Amino acid sequence: MPESLTKTENNSSAHRVTGASILLEKVTKSYGSGKAAVDGLTMEIPAGKVVMLVGPSGCGKTTTLKMINRLIEPTEGRIVLNGEDVTTMDGDKLRRGIGYVIQAGGLFPHMSVAANIGLVPKMLGWDKKRIADRVDELLELVSLDPNAYRDRFPKELSGGQQQRVGVARALAADPPVLLMDEPFGAVDPITRQRLQDELINIQAELQKTIVCVTHDFDEAVKLGDWIAIFNEGAQLVQYDTPERILAEPANEFVENFIGSGAGLKQLTLTRVADVGLAEAITASPGDDPQAVLARITAAGHGHAVVLDARQRPLQWLSRRQLSRLKAIDSALDAKLPVVGSRATLNDALDTMLVSSAGAALVTGAREKFLGVIDVSTIMEAISAAHAAASEATEDAPVGLNTGAIAIAEGHRA
Amino acid sequence: MLSVLVAALVYKSKVLTGIANSVSAIGLTIPSFALIGLLIAPLGFGVGPAVTVVVFFAALPILRNAVVGLSGVSPAVVESARGIGMSRLRTLLRVELPIAWPVILNGIRVSAQMVMGIAAIAAYSLGPGLGGFIFSGLSRLGGANSLESVVTGVVGVIVLALILDLLLVGFGRLTTSRGIRA
Numbered sequence: 001m002p003e004s005l006t007k008t009e010n011n012s013s014a015h016r017v018t019g020a021s022i023l024l025e026k027v028t029k030s031y032g033s034g035k036a037a038v039d040g041l042t043m044e045i046p047a048g049k050v051v052m053l054v055g056p057s058g059c060g061k062t063t064t065l066k067m068i069n070r071l072i073e074p075t076e077g078r079i080v081l082n083g084e085d086v087t088t089m090d091g092d093k094l095r096r097g098i099g100y101v102i103q104a105g106g107l108f109p110h111m112s113v114a115a116n117i118g119l120v121p122k123m124l125g126w127d128k129k130r131i132a133d134r135v136d137e138l139l140e141l142v143s144l145d146p147n148a149y150r151d152r153f154p155k156e157l158s159g160g161q162q163q164r165v166g167v168a169r170a171l172a173a174d175p176p177v178l179l180m181d182e183p184f185g186a187v188d189p190i191t192r193q194r195l196q197d198e199l200i201n202i203q204a205e206l207q208k209t210i211v212c213v214t215h216d217f218d219e220a221v222k223l224g225d226w227i228a229i230f231n232e233g234a235q236l237v238q239y240d241t242p243e244r245i246l247a248e249p250a251n252e253f254v255e256n257f258i259g260s261g262a263g264l265k266q267l268t269l270t271r272v273a274d275v276g277l278a279e280a281i282t283a284s285p286g287d288d289p290q291a292v293l294a295r296i297t298a299a300g301h302g303h304a305v306v307l308d309a310r311q312r313p314l315q316w317l318s319r320r321q322l323s324r325l326k327a328i329d330s331a332l333d334a335k336l337p338v339v340g341s342r343a344t345l346n347d348a349l350d351t352m353l354v355s356s357a358g359a360a361l362v363t364g365a366r367e368k369f370l371g372v373i374d375v376s377t378i379m380e381a382i383s384a385a386h387a388a389a390s391e392a393t394e395d396a397p398v399g400l401n402t403g404a405i406a407i408a409e410g411h412r413a
Numbered sequence: 414m415l416s417v418l419v420a421a422l423v424y425k426s427k428v429l430t431g432i433a434n435s436v437s438a439i440g441l442t443i444p445s446f447a448l449i450g451l452l453i454a455p456l457g458f459g460v461g462p463a464v465t466v467v468v469f470f471a472a473l474p475i476l477r478n479a480v481v482g483l484s485g486v487s488p489a490v491v492e493s494a495r496g497i498g499m500s501r502l503r504t505l506l507r508v509e510l511p512i513a514w515p516v517i518l519n520g521i522r523v524s525a526q527m528v529m530g531i532a533a534i535a536a537y538s539l540g541p542g543l544g545g546f547i548f549s550g551l552s553r554l555g556g557a558n559s560l561e562s563v564v565t566g567v568v569g570v571i572v573l574a575l576i577l578d579l580l581l582v583g584f585g586r587l588t589t590s591r592g593i594r595a
Contacts, residue, residue, distance in 0.1 A: 069496065071492070071495055071496055092498045092499065092500045093498065094498070095495070095496060095497060095498035096497065096498030097498075098498075099497075100493065100496035100497055102489060102492060102493050102496065103489070104489065105493075106489045106490055106492065106493025106496070107490075107493075108490060108493075108494070108508055108512075109490070109512060109590075109592050109593050110508075110511045110512055110514075110590035110592045110593045111590065111592060112592065119497060119499075120497050120498065123498060123499070123503075153590070153591060153592030153593075154592060155592060155593075166493075169497070170497070179496075
């Protein structure tokens with residue numbers, strides 16, 4: 001039972017990695033005659049990482065995914081899960097130890113949310129109390145209130161909620177590996193973004209090994225620690241970090257697949273919290289505008305940020321505004337350009353462009369003001385990312401043993 | 414039961430599904446009266462042919478609906494059942510049949526109605542039932558109480574059919590998951 005497979009070698013992060021490594025060894029799938037859907041693929045998936053399989057439709061990425069839990073039996077080759085060859089073990093047993101999420105959740109319409117989530121634990125013979133506790137725990141993990149949703153049926157949920165329950169069901173027996181087949185393909189863009197963010201948070205907590213198929217390159221960049229780009233016949237064209245794929249696409253196929261705006265996409269890789277923020281002169285409602293003006297002039301700044309008693313930004317006043325004001329009030333400026341520290345640089349830039357301020361206020365937990373981010377900060381972050389990406393390429397061998405990247409390639413048998 | 418079993422065996426295959434559908438369609442076109450007549454030859458008079466014919470006709474609509482219901486289960490649901498480690502049999506019993514159940518139950522209702530009429534006719538082969546009233550009445554048509562006899566038989570059959578249908582509807586509500594009730 002792969003349930004017991006927890007751990008990993010070179011784990012430097014503080015979180016406990018609960019994922020298992022996966023190795024596909026010269027795996028081939030062919031249907032009758034004709035071209036193989038997956039042809040001699042060797043691929044290593046490091047424990048506790050998110051690996052995104054991307055490629056045009058019909059490239060064999062979904063087949064590759066389904067061969068990991070042997071929903072599709074490989075014609076040739078071996079599948080090794082955490083050092084254990086699972087190519088010949090009982091498929092149903094194997095699948096109970098691997099989470100599986102499909103588009104729209106694939107929930108059973110005739111079972112309540114709790115029954116759906118509790119299915120795998122039930123098959124594994126957990127007692128009722130333990131299953132009920134686990135269901136509530138998982139519903140909270142996916143941000144659904146257990147009391148409100150436990151007894152609902154799938155048709156009473158929105159698409160996004162169904163998808164959340166689908167993820168909860170996949171995590172029910174705490175499997176080391178989670179396979180996701182276009183999990184967010186059937187929800188609207190806003191919900192998709194929220195679900196992606198939630199998945200990132202869940203993964204930060206759980207550190208599972210996640211293999212996710214998508215045709216959306218932006219999603220791959222956002223979620224993946226590693227991205228595997230496939231061409232037809234599951235030919236692995238490039239298997240690398242998002243940063244390096246964006247900075248140095250292996251060939252024209254990858255370039256085309258990335259599409260336009262590779263530079264902009266790099267902005268989605270960095271979070272506001274990861275770049276240096278500029279300090280700002282702050283003021284409180286009730287302060288004398290002239291005194292504040294004197295302070296910003298002394299500091300050489302152009303603006304002052306007005307904060308409320310809980311350090312939340314209310315207004316952002318320029319020198320001109322300050323010189324005209326008689327008193328600073330506590331009104332909240334609805335058009336204030338604010339981004340959260342977890343937002344990507346892309347979101348931050350967007351906020352700046354809309355506000356036309358050329359900068360944005362950054363807030364952290366409970367909307368507490370942290371600092372100011374401006375366009376030059378973003379420019380610096382981009383050039384630093386470029387430098388880091390090319391440096392990493394020179395250090396390729398190191399990249400190999402830290403992440404255990406595949407020497408993956410497909411060749412015709 | 415029998416037909417659900419047959420349906421479970423055939424619905425995965427396109428060819429077998431086609432055959433099952435044709436058999437049930439053609440089977441239903443055979444006049445029940447004729448079939449009883451034919452069966453009297455091998456099985457003789459009495460309960461034998463009556464029960465055989467009733468079972469034969471009862472099975473067909475259920476078979477048809479079971480096949481339709483089972484093939485109507487979304488492939489994504491079946492895939493996710495397999496994907497979380499349910500065996501084929503468990504997938505059929507715990508997922509596919511419950512989801513197809515309302516459709517199958519409709520087949521059972523149709524078949525129950527039909528069988529009521531056929532059972533009455535089956536009395537021709539001297540099987541048991543209310544049909545006896547109808548036939549004895551019809552054969553003495555014009556005689557004393559003949560019409561009353563026929564009416565008794567017909568009304569009896571209708572009342573029985575209605576009661577049975579009501580029971581089935583109630584049974585359906587009890588056994589169909591709230592999650593898939595229309």
